[in-house]
Amino acid sequence: MELDQAHYHGWQGTLRSPWSACAAIVRVAIVQVLRNKAYWLVLGLGTLRFLAYWSIIYAVTQLTLPGDAHDRLLEAFGFSANSDVDQNNGYIMFMEGQNIVVMILLAFSGSLLVGADFRLKALPFYLSRRIDKRHYIVGKLLAISTVIALLTVVPALLLFLEYGMFTSSTEYWLANWRIVVSVLAFGAVLCIVNSILLVAIAAYLQRIVPITIAWASLFLLVGRLGSFLYRETDNAYWRLLDPWRDMRLVGRLCFGSFRDETDRTLAWWALAILTTLCAVALLALVHRVRAVDVVE
Amino acid sequence: MQIVDIHHVSRRFGSVQALRDVSLSLSAGTIGLVGNNGAGKSTLLKVLLGLLAPDAGGGTILGCDIRHGSRELRSRVGYMPEAAAIVPMLRGVEFVAFAGDLYGMPHRDAKRRAHEVLNYVGLGELRYRRLEEYSTGNLQRLKLAAALVHDPQLLLLDEPTNGLDPAGRAAMLELLEDLIAETGKSVFLCTHLLGDVERLCRQIVVLDRGTVARAGTMQEMRAEVNNRFELSWTGDAAVFRTTLTAAGVEFADPADQGQAKVMVVVPSGFSTGTFFELARASGTVLTHLKADEENLERLFFRVTLQDDTVPEPAQGQTLPAT
Numbered sequence: 165m166e167l168d169q170a171h172y173h174g175w176q177g178t179l180r181s182p183w184s185a186c187a188a189i190v191r192v193a194i195v196q197v198l199r200n201k202a203y204w205l206v207l208g209l210g211t212l213r214f215l216a217y218w219s220i221i222y223a224v225t226q227l228t229l230p231g232d233a234h235d236r237l238l239e240a241f242g243f244s245a246n247s248d249v250d251q252n253n254g255y256i257m258f259m260e261g262q263n264i265v266v267m268i269l270l271a272f273s274g275s276l277l278v279g280a281d282f283r284l285k286a287l288p289f290y291l292s293r294r295i296d297k298r299h300y301i302v303g304k305l306l307a308i309s310t311v312i313a314l315l316t317v318v319p320a321l322l323l324f325l326e327y328g329m330f331t332s333s334t335e336y337w338l339a340n341w342r343i344v345v346s347v348l349a350f351g352a353v354l355c356i357v358n359s360i361l362l363v364a365i366a367a368y369l370q371r372i373v374p375i376t377i378a379w380a381s382l383f384l385l386v387g388r389l390g391s392f393l394y395r396e397t398d399n400a401y402w403r404l405l406d407p408w409r410d411m412r413l414v415g416r417l418c419f420g421s422f423r424d425e426t427d428r429t430l431a432w433w434a435l436a437i438l439t440t441l442c443a444v445a446l447l448a449l450v451h452r453v454r455a456v457d458v459v460e
Numbered sequence: 461m462q463i464v465d466i467h468h469v470s471r472r473f474g475s476v477q478a479l480r481d482v483s484l485s486l487s488a489g490t491i492g493l494v495g496n497n498g499a500g501k502s503t504l505l506k507v508l509l510g511l512l513a514p515d516a517g518g519g520t521i522l523g524c525d526i527r528h529g530s531r532e533l534r535s536r537v538g539y540m541p542e543a544a545a546i547v548p549m550l551r552g553v554e555f556v557a558f559a560g561d562l563y564g565m566p567h568r569d570a571k572r573r574a575h576e577v578l579n580y581v582g583l584g585e586l587r588y589r590r591l592e593e594y595s596t597g598n599l600q601r602l603k604l605a606a607a608l609v610h611d612p613q614l615l616l617l618d619e620p621t622n623g624l625d626p627a628g629r630a631a632m633l634e635l636l637e638d639l640i641a642e643t644g645k646s647v648f649l650c651t652h653l654l655g656d657v658e659r660l661c662r663q664i665v666v667l668d669r670g671t672v673a674r675a676g677t678m679q680e681m682r683a684e685v686n687n688r689f690e691l692s693w694t695g696d697a698a699v700f701r702t703t704l705t706a707a708g709v710e711f712a713d714p715a716d717q718g719q720a721k722v723m724v725v726v727p728s729g730f731s732t733g734t735f736f737e738l739a740r741a742s743g744t745v746l747t748h749l750k751a752d753e754e755n756l757e758r759l760f761f762r763v764t765l766q767d768d769t770v771p772e773p774a775q776g777q778t779l780p781a782t
Contacts, residue, residue: 171580171642172580172608172639172642172643173576173580174611174643175565175569175573175609175610175611176611177565177566177569179535179563179564179565179610180564180565180566181564182531182564184561184564185561185562185563185564187561188558188561188562188567192547192550192554192558195549195550195554196547196548196549196550199549200549276548276549280547280548281547284543284544284545284546284548285541285543285544285545286544286545286546286547287545288539288541288543288545289541289545289546289547289559289562289606290562291511292509292511292534292539292541293534293559293562293563294531294534294535294562294563294564295562296531457502458506458509458511458541
């Protein structure tokens, strides 16, 4: 039977929980990022890093390398696939590196994913539907977290799978199960901290240039200031001013792999600082979203 | 069937009393909501959308308690905001389907439904365009489609013809007329363009400083002014004025003695023939006599400004900002 498209047709169905809308917000955010070709460069950079690590694992496990080339290759990339190696844990190195790519991507995409909702007055579009402010905030945090996870957690887990497949398979996976937990825990830290900070900053600043400046200031200038104060006073606690370093310290806490004893001591402080920072940012975000009038 | 039934609703924001003892009982159909800026329209729309609970009073909208049924209410109401409200980088069909997702529709249904409503509002050919490429008129249609996607019982349209050129405005009004006629949906139209309300709505709510200045059908409101006439005459004006006053006729603007045409308010039971009898008795000749056919603009000014001397606004004139 031919569909009559000229006339209005009703719809009868059951509406799902408003929390299901969070999945739609995540899906739309991914579409928005992928549609913007400028971000492909950054995504390509992240993919290249992943492929480099993939190739190293393939080379050291599958190819017969002459002399000590095997060790030198691993040393060049600072890579070890075993969880009991404190120094140069390959997964930490990989995720920390990917986080640089994530930081660049978020600095430029915050305006599109969150700022535009305020700038183009799209928030009434969301909040006049069946969802409320909680669903919107959770949806946006999940959307940013998904972008982060796709660049950090997912490839790290793929590397873990690859190493196992090319070596002793289940033996490697079972012996190093803690790596999976550590990757997920570090990924959760990256997702939570980055998403809350980005959504809060983008909700207030909205446009790409102010967001990028604020983002860079938070993660670069404050870090420089912390390093400067550390050099002048020789007090390692000043380095906790750097939220990026704090994330790396918490990451090492997740993996139980520290460069030195000072890092081990500072890691818990870093966790406390990040928790406070996120709580303040979340409160500011809730305040900002509550201030938006759905009907003007 | 009553779609809005609220009693003694009040809402205060700090020192501003946005709504003051508002009671409305409105039946299904098309309802125009008009009022000056700051009259409380936005606050009333928020109450109708279930976004705001009143400080005092209560009632139901579409059978949902306005204090506790906000989510249930929003699943039955479609809201078309005044602002652009677009999500960048999306295509038209994705935007409408996303609206369905946000209502809680299963994604497959939301996508199918998005195609249907976009065809209905006349955007079938443009559904795969990016939102940034839509004209203002098509963007308004798109927002209407997003409000219709979950097949709501009540549509709240906030300035649906705002920013449109005359042809776009006519096309939008035609679409809304068709929608109302074909679907029988109730529509709450909030606009500054009184001509739009006059064309589409059978019931009108006039808000003024947070209170309901008038609410009812257009016919009911016009019935209030059946006792108003516009007239002019030749002869001794002072004598004819005295004669009319003695007969119980009131002048709408007693201060102005020099107008060519005057507006008068007659007592009940006064027929048009009496004007001619009084004119003959006072030695004057009536040159113009016309019952006042008040349009919505004049009605609005009368009930909000309490001033009968305001000039006749032009067609499509907007309400004054306060």
